[in-house]
Amino acid sequence: MSVLQQSRINVMTPWLGADEVAAVTAVIESGWVAQGPKVAEFESAFAQAMQTTEAVAVSNCTTALHLALVVAGIGPGDDVVVPSFSFIATSNAPTYVGARPVFADVDAQTGNVTAETVSAALTPETRAVIVVDQGGIPVDLDAVRAVCEPLGIVVIEDAACGAGSTYKGRPVGAGAELAAWSFHPRKILTTGEGGMLTTSNPKWAARARALREHAMSISAADRHASLVSPPEEYAEIGYNFRMTDLQAAVGIVQLSKLPEVVGRRRVNAARYRREIEDIRGLRLVDDPEWGTSNFQSLWVEVDASYPLDREQLLVALADAGISARRGIMAAHRHAPYRHLASEGTLPVTERLTDRTLILPLFHTLTTADQDRVIAVLRNPGG
């Protein structure tokens, strides 16, 4: 069938509607659009939903990771263990603070680092580890912390993909000293761009709040609130990593929809599983024993017993108007990090990067559209 005869199926479609429009309109009408009361309201709602004590809203998850490393005291001369199997921001954050990323391999079932792969990557200079809930699959955080904490190594959770996933019965990130979240439209909640840093440490939260706003002693919102504001001071070099109230207003609405969005995604993921689990050569990612995934990226591994390889299957899907995506990248294959790990040294990462693709999955995916995807997977020759 020709693409012209059927609508395109995207890999992801954000769920935005009249409630978000009304929330943004109200902020515009209030006359205060930069970081202010809506950001504060979003922070407390997010902290409560994620069962953490402190939430600091920032411009995106990349800046949240950067701040996490700064408040944890990571800098030049330090090593930070990260998975290469992640969006490149996970590796860039240590680089921004002058530290060196050191790559740990991942587990083939989850796509996440484990206590074993992290242990194998530790160096005498390791001061931090960034673990990722890759594609929404919860990482086994406690196992990694048990290895790191006796050595004084801080574990930061990159929960960019993780909103709505659970670990041991609580939201992912709830048990982390520091966790970083993304509200990019490719993730589960969106504010257009946006991020959050959550932490159990009030001192780190206070420093992150100051650093996101140039380390100013008085916030812009407080300065605006007083007619004659006291002179501000700058205790150190900070950043402009602020979120706007326009974004936060959208985030508050999106957060209220999170349980429904994740519930719907899990129903759709379960249907994919039922329909394709008997296909030889395809393996669909699944919940680990310690938690549940929001399936932010529902990936399937295409192995040699399937009639097509991953690239050919992507083309077959595209021919049917379906926009699947290559799986997660490997940072050590890209120019800034090639010198840190040679090909062949991260075998599971390389295998998953070469053989996986991400299936269309979103809240409003219809059964009919899902059937079109399943039909191609079952009969890729058409």
Ligand SMILES: *Cc1c(COP(=O)(O)O)cnc(C)c1O
């Ligand atoms: C998307 C993503 C990021 C970056 O998020 P931004 O909000 O776009 O900066 C970081 N880490 C992981 C694992 C991601 O998937």
